[in-house]
Amino acid sequence: METSFISTGLRLLAAGVLALGLAVAGAGCGGRASAVCSADPSPSSDAVLIDLALDANADGTPFAIGANLTSANGLDYKVSMLRFYLSHVEMVDGSGVARPAVLADAGGVPLKYGVTLVDFANPESQLIHVLAPPGSYESVSVGIGVPRDCSGGVGILNHENASEQTPPLDVDSDMYWGWDPGYVHFKIEGRVNAPNGARSFAFHLGDDKRYTTVSIPAKVDVAAPTHHHLHLDINRLFVSPSGDPTPDMTGATTSNNVHGGVEADTLANNLKMSGVMSWND
Amino acid sequence: MERLALSLWVVLTVGTLASCEDGNYEVAVPAGFPDLPIPAGNGLTEARVNLGKRLFYDKQLSRTQEIACGSCHLADNAFSDPRQFSVGVEGRIGGRNAPSIVNLAWNTSFFWDGGAPTLEQQVIGPIINPLEMDMKMGDVTDRLAQDPTYVAAFQDAYGTEPIPGSLTKAVASFMRTIVSGDSRYDRYQNGDRAALSESEKRGMAIFSGERGECFHCHVGFNFTNNGFRNDNLYAVYEDIGRAKITELESDVGKFKVPTLRNVALTAPYMHDGSLATLEDVVEHYSTGGVLNANSDPTIQPLDLTGEEKADLIAFLRSLTDETLIADPRFRADEVRP
Numbered sequence: 001m002e003t004s005f006i007s008t009g010l011r012l013l014a015a016g017v018l019a020l021g022l023a024v025a026g027a028g029c030g031g032r033a034s035a036v037c038s039a040d041p042s043p044s045s046d047a048v049l050i051d052l053a054l055d056a057n058a059d060g061t062p063f064a065i066g067a068n069l070t071s072a073n074g075l076d077y078k079v080s081m082l083r084f085y086l087s088h089v090e091m092v093d094g095s096g097v098a099r100p101a102v103l104a105d106a107g108g109v110p111l112k113y114g115v116t117l118v119d120f121a122n123p124e125s126q127l128i129h130v131l132a133p134p135g136s137y138e139s140v141s142v143g144i145g146v147p148r149d150c151s152g153g154v155g156i157l158n159h160e161n162a163s164e165q166t167p168p169l170d171v172d173s174d175m176y177w178g179w180d181p182g183y184v185h186f187k188i189e190g191r192v193n194a195p196n197g198a199r200s201f202a203f204h205l206g207d208d209k210r211y212t213t214v215s216i217p218a219k220v221d222v223a224a225p226t227h228h229h230l231h232l233d234i235n236r237l238f239v240s241p242s243g244d245p246t247p248d249m250t251g252a253t254t255s256n257n258v259h260g261g262v263e264a265d266t267l268a269n270n271l272k273m274s275g276v277m278s279w280n281d
Numbered sequence: 282m283e284r285l286a287l288s289l290w291v292v293l294t295v296g297t298l299a300s301c302e303d304g305n306y307e308v309a310v311p312a313g314f315p316d317l318p319i320p321a322g323n324g325l326t327e328a329r330v331n332l333g334k335r336l337f338y339d340k341q342l343s344r345t346q347e348i349a350c351g352s353c354h355l356a357d358n359a360f361s362d363p364r365q366f367s368v369g370v371e372g373r374i375g376g377r378n379a380p381s382i383v384n385l386a387w388n389t390s391f392f393w394d395g396g397a398p399t400l401e402q403q404v405i406g407p408i409i410n411p412l413e414m415d416m417k418m419g420d421v422t423d424r425l426a427q428d429p430t431y432v433a434a435f436q437d438a439y440g441t442e443p444i445p446g447s448l449t450k451a452v453a454s455f456m457r458t459i460v461s462g463d464s465r466y467d468r469y470q471n472g473d474r475a476a477l478s479e480s481e482k483r484g485m486a487i488f489s490g491e492r493g494e495c496f497h498c499h500v501g502f503n504f505t506n507n508g509f510r511n512d513n514l515y516a517v518y519e520d521i522g523r524a525k526i527t528e529l530e531s532d533v534g535k536f537k538v539p540t541l542r543n544v545a546l547t548a549p550y551m552h553d554g555s556l557a558t559l560e561d562v563v564e565h566y567s568t569g570g571v572l573n574a575n576s577d578p579t580i581q582p583l584d585l586t587g588e589e590k591a592d593l594i595a596f597l598r599s600l601t602d603e604t605l606i607a608d609p610r611f612r613a614d615e616v617r618p
Binding site for chain 2: 162164179180
C-alpha cells in the first residue's frame with residue numbers, strides 16, 4: 001500500500017518534471033521564457049484606437065528625403081536620413097493628468113516593445129496608432145527615443161543584447177551602437193551649402209540622458225476612432241529656444257558630426273523646446 | 282513493469298532536459314580563481330562552445346570574408362594582435378590595439394573604454410564596426426544558413442536557425458572557456474617555490490609593493506581591478522577613451538586596466554599600441570609619463586634602477602601561460618598555408 005503510494009507520488013513527480021522539460025524545450029534551448037519588455041503598460045479596457053499621421057516640413061515647405069530645403073538662417077540643405085524612435089505617448093488633460101496611449105498596430109494590437117521606428121524613407125512608418133483612453137485632452141506628450149526601462153521599471157529596454165531583439169529594436173536597425181550598446185534615439189543626416197562650400201552633417205542622439213519627452217499642445221477629444229496629424233518643422237531642430245542657429249549644420253562653429261556631447265544636447269533641447277512638433281486634426 | 286516504465290520516463294525526461302540544459306560543459310578553473318561566472322540564459326554546453334569556436338575562426342563573419350575574430354586575436358599572442366592597430370575589411374585600420382581575450386568570463390566590461398556590459402553584447406561590436414568586419418548581423422546568419430552543417434550546429438546549440446542572438450551567445454560561450462592560469466607565477470603561488478627565479482621574485486616584490494605600485498590597478502587573480510585609469514601617456518588624448526561612453530570630462534584619457542597575464546606575448550602595449558616592448562612600458566611608468574587633467578594619482582615617477590627594471594620585466598615574463606598557448610581547444614583547428 002505504502003509502496004503504491006510512493007509509486008503514485010513518483011509518477012506525479014515524473015509527470016511534473018516532464019511537463020517542465022517540455023516547457024523548457026518549448027521556450028527554445030537557452031531562450032528565456034520571460035515576458036517581453038515593453039515601454040508601454042497594458043492598454044485600458046475602454047481604450048480607443050486613434051491614428052497619428054506624421055509629416056514634416058521646413059518652415060512650411062513640405063519635407064521629403066532629398067528635397068531642397070532652406071534653413072531658418074537661409075542656407076540651402078537636403079536631408080538624406082531622418083529616423084527616430086517614438087514611445088511613451090500620453091494624453092494630458094486640463095488638470096495635467098497624463099494617461100498612457102499605448103502604441104499599437106493598425107489592428108489595435110499593442111506593439112511588442114512599446115516603441116516604433118519612424119523613418120521618413122518609409123512612409124508606412126509615418127502612420128502610427130495608439131490605444132488612447134477616452135476623454136478630453138489639452139496636450140499630447142511623446143517620447144523621442146528608446147526608454148531605458150520597461151514599463152513599471154522592471155527590466156531594461158535600451159541596453160539589452162540587441163542581437164536577441166526583433167524589429168524595430170533589432171541589431172541591424174541601423175539605430176544601434178555596437179561600441180556603446182544602446183539605441184540611437186534620433187538621427188538626421190544631410191548636406192548643406194555652407195558659405196565655405198558643401199558640407200555633410202550627421203546628428204545622432206543617443207544615451208539615456210537624451211531620451212526626450214516633447215509636450216505638444218493638442219485639444220483632442222477621444223471618444224471614437226479618429227485620425228490626427230503630427231507635424232515636424234525640421235528647421236526648428238537647428239534653432240535654439242532663444243533663436244540662435246545652433247547646432248550649426250555647416251560645422252563652422254560647432255561640430256556637425258555628432259554622436260553625443262554638447263551638440264547632441266543642444267539638438268535634443270531644441271527638439272523639446274523649439275516648437276519642432278505641432279498637432280492638428 | 283510499472284517501475285520500468287517509470288524509470289524510462291525519468292530517463293527520457295532528464296534526457297530532454299539535458300539536451301537543453303545550461304551548464305553541462307565543464308571548465309577547469311585554476312586554483313585561486315573565483316568560480317566561472319555564467320550568465321542566465323547562456324550556460325555552457327559542448328555544442329555552444331564548439332559552435333562559438335567555429336564562428337570565432339570563420340571569415341564569413343566579415344563582409345568581404347577577409348577576416349575572422351581570430352585574425353586579430355592570435356593564439357600565439359595570447360589572443361591579442363601583434364600589430365599596433367588591427368586591419369579590418371579592405372585594409373581599414375582601427376584606432377586601438379586588439380587586446381588579449383583570456384579570462385574574459387570574469388571581466389565586468391568589454392572594449393578598452395568598457396562600452397559593452399556583457400560578453401554577448403561585445404561580440405556585436407567588431408562585426409558591425411565599419412573599420413572591422415563591416416557586416417550586418419542578419420547578413421552573417423543568412424550566409425551561415427546556406428551551410429547545412431551550421432544549421433545543424435545552431436540547432437544543437439540553441440534550438441534555433443542561425444540567428445544573430447544565437448551567434449553572439451555562441452561566440453561568447455567559446456571566449457568564456459579561454460581561461461589562463463597556468464604560468465610559472467601560478468605554480469609559485471600554488472606552492473612550487475622553485476617556479477620563479479630570484480630575479481623574478483624580486484620583480485614580484487617591486488610589482489606588489491610600494492616601490493612599483495603596480496598592484497593598485499593590476500590586482501587579484503587576473504591582475505586587474507576592472508577599472509579605468511589614465512596612465513599619463515599624453516598631455517592631450519586624441520582618443521578620449523572611457524569618456525566616449527560616459528561623456529564625463531573626468532574620464533577623458535581613461536582606459537580599461539588590462540589583465541597582465543601573458544603580457545610578454547601581447548606587445549605592443551597600451552590602448553593604442555604606442556609602446557612597443559615591455560622595456561618601454563616599464564620605462565614609461567618609471568618616469569611617470571606626462572601629467573594631464575586626469576592623471577592617475579597612483580602613477581608617480583619611480584626612478585627605478587636598471588636592476589629593478591630588469592627584475593620587474595623578469596616577473597612580468599613569468600606570467601606567460603604556455604599551456605594556454607598550446608591548447609588545441611582554443612587554437613584554430615587547421616592552419617591554412
